[in-house]
Amino acid sequence: MSQTVDRALSILPLLAQGPADLGQVAERLGVHKSTALRLLRTLHEHGLVYRQQDQRYRLGARLFALAQEAVENLDVREIAHPHLVELNDRCGHTVHLAVYEEQEVLYIDKVESRYPVRMYSRIGKPVAITVAAVAKLLLADLTEPERRAIAEKLDYPMYTSRSTPNAAAFLKELAVVREQGWATDLGGHEESINCIGAPIRGADGRVVAAMSVSAPNVVVTAEELLTLLPLVRRTAETISREYSGTNRPKKV
Amino acid sequence: MSQTVDRALSILPLLAQGPADLGQVAERLGVHKSTALRLLRTLHEHGLVYRQQDQRYRLGARLFALAQEAVENLDVREIAHPHLVELNDRCGHTVHLAVYEEQEVLYIDKVESRYPVRMYSRIGKPVAITVAAVAKLLLADLTEPERRAIAEKLDYPMYTSRSTPNAAAFLKELAVVREQGWATDLGGHEESINCIGAPIRGADGRVVAAMSVSAPNVVVTAEELLTLLPLVRRTAETISREYSGTNRPKKV
DNA sequence: ATGGGTGTTGCATATGATGCAACGTACTTC
DNA sequence: GAAGTACGTTGCATCATATGCAACACCCAT
Incomplete structure (x- = not known):
């Protein structure tokens, strides 16, 4: 303008x-x-x-x-952080927090794995939007036309053989995620890394952020990781409650 | 303009x-x-x-x-990183890398302590310029009038009783650092945290960055930390050599 | 010395940024 | 439920201000 x-x-x-x-x-x-x-x-x-x-x-x-000050001013992040740390204490794996903004998903917080094998990611870095568990959670909450519009526009890089191959598959996956209320990424970004994630919701029920736990195959198998799902979902719900309580959006 | x-x-x-x-x-x-x-x-x-x-x-x-892309484009950072990791492997403490730019000193890389007690700092965050070891190193390399000009303009917050109290004390400290080629911060920022640092120089001898090792009193005493000085200085020199070799500035 | 490359400045022109006032819309208040 | 208030938004006339030009200054290389 x-x-x-x-x-x-x-x-x-x-x-x-x-x-x-x-x-x-x-x-x-x-x-x-x-x-x-x-x-x-x-x-x-x-x-x-x-x-x-x-x-x-x-x-x-x-x-x-x-960028620093900006990230520190995000309320969700502030509220979620101690819970992410606690989750990391319990399971030892890398914990991520991400938000959706203007067609992009990006990490806004991260607690490092206690294990020596760490995955590469960084706060502020845009997420592999077509495969990451947090991305699926955040996009799944959009309206149907929005999801469709975005899915059409995206590229679908085949990071691995299990990456989401195209828009149709992605939309289908989003529908599943939307339905079940949690998401996974089983080797879709890096062959040996699995993630499970859950959404964080505001007072109005809309997804405001998403969190995930990531671990490489060499530490735990995908099946073992999935046993953490209840814990992850509980943590996400705790954060959601706290966020809805203290910080009520003015509108909608 | x-x-x-x-x-x-x-x-x-x-x-x-x-x-x-x-x-x-x-x-x-x-x-x-x-x-x-x-x-x-x-x-x-x-x-x-x-x-x-x-x-x-x-x-x-x-x-x-x-900000992300910017930090990834800094040559010093790229060259220094593996050495910082190695240093961290050897001593276990938090390692920082910082540069001086436009009257500010800021962290551009960090390797976290292996010990559970960590210090709060973040890449991109401006450094407590009057007390941090890295800040002293970077400012000590400026010309005398520059140092004086900056020292006059700064505030001297008393984070602790051992913080640099005023411009005169700061200039004196910079002279010492300039002379000896290394710097410390012994509880000047946070009562219980000590740091030792060394400068990284370009081909022309000018200080282009500074690195430091930080550890809280509860893990090692200041005396014990000081025994790491030779190791820190050696690491800084290794980085300096590599930086000067591969990346010769076009001018000056 | 000489020439090409690059960054810098002053200036006249008209492009494009500005404030105004009027409108729309949502949320409050009586 | 109607009137009131606060806030974001739009079109427009005015002139402030961003623009390109051309000339200059500087550094390096030949």
Whole structure:
């Protein structure tokens, strides 16, 4: 809606791919060098870009600080955290918390496994949306047309032979998840890793977040992991209750 | 330099403090509601702000993703990481990596302690600049006028009785650190936590990053921690060599 | 010295951001 | 249940402000 701001903000994802000099930025924005310079200067003043010694620009420090503060301001996260820790204490595996936002699912909290074998994931990192248990839970709660629209738009990368292959399979899976109130990812993202997850609901019953427990085959089999399901669901329900109680959304 | 972009970007730190509605944003920016609306819409399109159910705006998901990509693009971090892990394997304590940027020191990597007692810190979080060992290392490398200028501008919060009390003490401490080539923080940030740190240098000898090992008193005393100093310094030197070798800055 | 590459500045132009006022809609209050 | 209030939203006329241009400054390489 605002051309100038729009151009300025377009610089950020561009620099996320790696440092670039003034000329490159101007070219990729399709504007004159002097224009790019002024935009970069403004971004610089706000600490969003940084000028390294070779004069090239890259993303700046304040970006981290902002992301940091942002994640700390999420109420669900604050309420859920102690429960996630407790769950991790009991079962020892990696515990994740994720939310859905603007067509993306992303981790907002994580408690590391006590076992030496850990999975790679990181807070803020977008989730493999077509296979992750938390993603299924979050998407399953959308309305039917929304689910359909998103399923159509997604890519279905075959991380493993058990990855969700296409939109039809995904929609079917979402229906199952919606019905049963929990979800799994059995080797769909990484061959040797299984997850089970449960939804966290607000006062109105809508899913506001999802949590999951992940463990590699070498530690526990999928069957053994599934025995934790009641525990995971209970934890999710506890968090849901607490969230609904203390933090009642103003609307709907 | 660009008023429109400047205003738009000012919204981000404002929202970092917590969600706000259109009126609040407009008021705090000192612009008309309609102007604020357009700016927010543009930020929204880029995923930097998110509109929650109660219509209020808060920081958005893409911010995490950007910060994520940004941190992954830092060469020092990439090179240092395996060495930090190895150091952690050997001593078991929390290991931090930090850089200095635009008057701020911030953690860009962290390997968690193996001991149950962990310290609170997070990647992207600005460091307690007047007391942290890594901050002393990074600031000590600046030129004398730079150090003086920054020391004057800082606040000196007394986290504990052993925190750096004022600019004079800080400058003196920086001189010591500069001289000896390593730094400590003995209970200056949290009464029961000690740190020792060493600098990582580029090919030109300038300090590009700093690393530290932190441990609470209940695990090891300050004296015991200090016995790790040679190991920490060796690790820092190994990283420095590797960084200088593979990644020669184009200029200076 | 000379030339190409890059970043930077001042300036005239008109694009595009701004505030205004009016409208829509939801939630409150009497 | 009607009137009132608060908030977000839209179209529009005005002029502030972002833009591209051209000239300049600088660094490195030849």
